[in-house]
Structures are given as structure tokens and as C-alpha cells.
Amino acid sequence: MGTKDVLKNSSASLNVDLSVIIDNYQTLKGKSNTADCAAVVKANAYGIGMDKVAPALYNHTKCRIFFVANLVEGVNLRKILSAATIYVFNGLFPDQVDTYIDHNIRPILNNPAQIGLWQNEKAPCAIHFDTGINRLGLSEAQTDEFLNEKHQLNLSLILSHLVRSEEADHPTNRTQMEKFRKISTELPNVPASIANSGGIFLGPDYHFNLMRPGIMLYGGNPGLPKLPDGIKQSIEIKGKILQIRELDTGMSVGYNAIWTASRPSRIALINVGYADGQLKVSDRHAKVFVAGNLAPVIGKVSMDMVAIDITDEKFDRVTVANDVELLGANITLEMAGEVSTLGQYELLTGIGQRYNKNYNLGAYA
């Protein structure tokens, strides 16, 4: 076995099922009969790997529109997908205009100053009209002003952001959607987009011309009561058992001795720590899946390892080098998010750099 295989075999792994991401895209796109569907691949495709996710969607679906957060991500994506339409959420700084144009990337203009910078360009752009999130985007007054003046922009998209799309019954959603519909009516020839993952499930009024899911592509739940049918988790994280220890009653484990054995105990040390992103020092109720059962994380998570309690008989056959699931079919993102110091979005975007990463196209290979 060569060095590469040895290192691969002994490492914790991130396994990404790209076919699930493709299927999730199709499921989300299927929620509308009329609207197109883009893919949000910012933050390295939510930590999963933009260089693998974006081509999988481009090559195996009709997804042609991608959203990233900033121009660096846009330029990186352009190297991967030469023909895709790429929008950048965070807008543009004065010195970025030429770079946007040179790389055929479309800025989402967020205020009058940015509109001014793009005013004389023939290349397409988008405008973000703020309907209540009060982060980026044109304010209500700036929106009115823009709609009342003539502009020479080559607008290929207008968009807005929902504040709480995962709360289906909250009146803010309808208020935002109606504000956006009014704007859209005044720009009848420009495609419009307001629906993120949660927005897609608010119904057809929210689909407009383009839906733009992010977390649900990857199988995360933005906060809906349950993950919609057809949306599956695309990633799995597995560690390996480094060592097994027998402890007497009263012996404590790890830094600051925050866990003490209340019975003669058998513990296993796994080769994943807080530097790998999934488990955090302040986690107190995390579990992993090993030998067909859930096992509790005990003691303080260390930088490069974590201890689990495998005293119970059901773990008798657990041994060194066994795989341990930290995230996957048995520990879903939803389960992890419920007990974690962090939320599902953070668990994804915080995936560490040390995993041996495997990408599988499944039936689409």
C-alpha cells in the first residue's frame, strides 16, 4: 500500500454523495411548474466543496445559474464552469468593475453607489431590493427613487431576501413577497427571485421566475418543522477509533476532568476533534453512531480527538480502527444541530480541512 492509501485509510473522512445533491435539486426545481431553479454554492458550497458540487449540478441537471457570496468565489467558480451564469450576492467595490466584466460575472447591486458604478456597462447585472431584512439591498426610499428614474442597466435579475422563510405562518413573509411583487410589476421584463430554500415551500406566490435554494440542496433543514419529502442528506462524516481504554469508577476523562466514570467504564478515543468542526468544546449532549448504536460523547472535546462511552454490552465488539459516524444516515444534520453548540448551517460551513474527502456521483457517474 502506498503512502497515499495508508493516509487515506487512517484518516477521518468526509463522504459526499453528489447524486443526492443532484436529486435534491430536481426535487426543489419540481416544486414549481414555471420558475427556473438556481443553486447557491457560496462558502465553498456550504463547506462541502464548490469544485465538486457545481459541476455535478451543471453536468447532470439543467441548473445554469449559480450564486456565490463574493467576487473571489465568483472567479473561482468561473474557472470551473466556463459557461454558467454567476451572480455575486455581496455586490461590488469601485475597483472591481473590470474584474466582474473580464470574468463574465454578474454583480448584485445593493445600493445607489453600486448602481452608479455599473451605469455605463453593457454587461448584465442584478439589483437587490431590500424588503425588510435590512442588511444589503436598496432601501424602500432608494427603491422608489430607482423605479421613478430611467436607468440604462442591462438587468438580468432582481431579487430580495426573506427574513424568516422557515416560519411558514409568519406574516412577514407575505408582506415581503407583496412588496417584491409590486417592484417586480414595475420591471415586467426582468426575471425576479425571492425564494431561498424555505421560500420554495411557501408556495407558488413566492417562486417568481427563479428559485435559489442553498442549504436544502445539501440536505440541511433551514428550520422547517421537518425536512420535506425527497430532500436527503448528502454528507457523511466518519472518524476512526484510535484507542480503547478501561477505566475504574471515579477516573475522569480529558481536559479539566469534566466527566468522571460512575461505574467501571470502557471508552474509545476517536480521531476527530474540535479543529475538525463537528464537535465543539461546549457540546454536552453530542452522540456518535458506532456498531449499530448511539454512543455519548464524554468529557471535553479535544483539538484532535474526542472520547465516547462504549461501556454497554451492545458495544462489546467495538475495536481499534473501527469507523464511527459523526454525521450521516444515523446522525442527521437535524439531530446534530439539536444538540450542538452550533446550528446546521454552521456545522456545514465549519467542516474542517483534515478530512479525507470522497465525492461520489452514484447513479450519475
Next chain:
Amino acid sequence: MGTKDVLKNSSASLNVDLSVIIDNYQTLKGKSNTADCAAVVKANAYGIGMDKVAPALYNHTKCRIFFVANLVEGVNLRKILSAATIYVFNGLFPDQVDTYIDHNIRPILNNPAQIGLWQNEKAPCAIHFDTGINRLGLSEAQTDEFLNEKHQLNLSLILSHLVRSEEADHPTNRTQMEKFRKISTELPNVPASIANSGGIFLGPDYHFNLMRPGIMLYGGNPGLPKLPDGIKQSIEIKGKILQIRELDTGMSVGYNAIWTASRPSRIALINVGYADGQLKVSDRHAKVFVAGNLAPVIGKVSMDMVAIDITDEKFDRVTVANDVELLGANITLEMAGEVSTLGQYELLTGIGQRYNKNYNLGAYA
């Protein structure tokens, strides 16, 4: 200006002062008149960049011994430093023996099975004797057994891990140290090491032959009442202002509207979000430094941006594209750790991948 400069200018940045890391090393090494001093560079040198930190220490100090967490990190470090001594904390799996030897990397053997795997090798190795942390390492019974039998290992180091070295007065420290001294006495020709960053400040009894600081090299505080004299923070994280908004009283900001303006407010959006690691969704008291003053983070941190309140007069001159310090001379790791959902170790090892990274050797260039 070329694409590279444009992207660099508009990005949030991680600035690493390698000269500070070099000086911190010298300060720590100076705490003992007799012991040598290694550098712990696991987890990508605590998130800062092993490929820059390790050569800086090797080329500008007499540091010749480096510790990493696993064999992948060891092989990566060997590519960078061909002559350094490299130890791997997490021990070895059965199929790794040849890879350790081929790359001249020394395993830290953590149990009798691992000792058995290395028994017939002439290459040097270390043994970890557990004195109470109950993670990896030989248990008390295994230690006795090892000391009572003849072994043929080429032992270049023995070590142990302190449970709570940052609590100077806790009796566990002395108990561990004395246990380890007893073991060391029985292996009189083998260099010994128990002091991590905190352990160095427990005094000469803890220095043995080799000290091995980690977080203090980088200027983090493992939990001492205050950062010792001469230890300085080596990193700075800066974002840029994307946009400034004027809000009326009653307008809310960000997802789920958790912050509402109680007065006419001026807010700024910064191009750093939870995907960049520093600020987390559950943070409620984080601050940043802009225009010579601290400004509070408001609302829910987004994936790619965060809002701050710059209503006060002292922020009047703040404008788009201004730099904002998230970590640095004015927001120390200690200050950040106090208000963060995460601790200092996690803030370091969680540094995101999107920063424009700058490494500066300062006076050592």
C-alpha cells in the same frame, strides 16, 4: 490593477505576524535554563498555517522538534522541513509503520498494541504514559508492565499530558508531575516532556527535558489569569464594510429579526460571516473595532456578512470599504473568547478559508 490585486483588496484578511510567533517561542524557551523547547503545530498550526509557521520557527530559532496530531500532518510537515524531528501525538495504526519510517516521522506510542507494532524497528519513537487525562497513553497498569519488562525500542522521548495546567494551584498538576518523574527516573537516558503552554508556567519541576508549547506560540491564553509578559498575539483578522444603511426606529436587522433599532440607527454590513469562523450565529455580545472605537455586532450573524451598529457620533467618518478589525491589537483573542460562543482554541482552529492570508516575518525577513 490585475485580478489578483483586486480580489486581495476587497477581501477580508488574516494577517499573521510570524516575528511574534518567533519571539513568543524565544520567550517560552527562556522560561527554562535547561530544557529544550519544541513547537506544537498540529491542526495547521492552530489554524494559522503550518506551512508558514514551521519554517519561520525552524529558520529563525533553534527549534528542531515539532509535534503534529496525525500522520497526514506529519507527512505534510516533512515535505516542508526535511531535517526536523517530527512526532505524531495520535499514535499509529497497524498499516502505518512503513509510512512512518519512510518519512522519518516518530510515532508517539499510546498503548501496548502500538508498542508491539514498533518493537522490531530501529527507528526512534516516543511513548505516552498517561498520568491522569485518560485519553491516549499507557494506563498505570500498562506503564508498570512496560517498565518491568525489557524492551528494544529506540526511545527518543517519553511524554505525558497535563489535565489542567492552566490552574496553577490545582493539586492534579503536582500529582501528575510526580507520577511522570517516577517513570522518567526509571528511564534515565530518555528525554522527557510533560509541559504544554500552561505547564511551562508551573515552574522548573515541570520542564523536564523538553517543553512543548502550542497555543502560547500563537499568542493565545490557555486559561491563565493573564497572558504572561512577553507573549503577544500573532494574528489579526480584518473585514471590509460592504454597505452602510440608515434605519428608522423599529426596523429590524437580519434573519429572524432578533435586533430592532430603538432609535434612528446607522448600521454597517461587514464582509465576514459565520462561514469565516470568527463570529457565530449564537454570539450576542461580540464587538468589532472600527474608526478607533468598539462597535457592537447586531442581529444574527449571516453566513457571509455581519451587521454592526455605528450610530454613535464617534463613527461619523466610517464609510464603505473601511477596514474593520475582528481580531487584533484592539480585539484580542482573550476579549473575543470571553464573549464568543467558542473558546480561544476554537476561534484559532476555526479560522475560515476565505481570508486573504498575509504572512509577515517582520524584523526576521
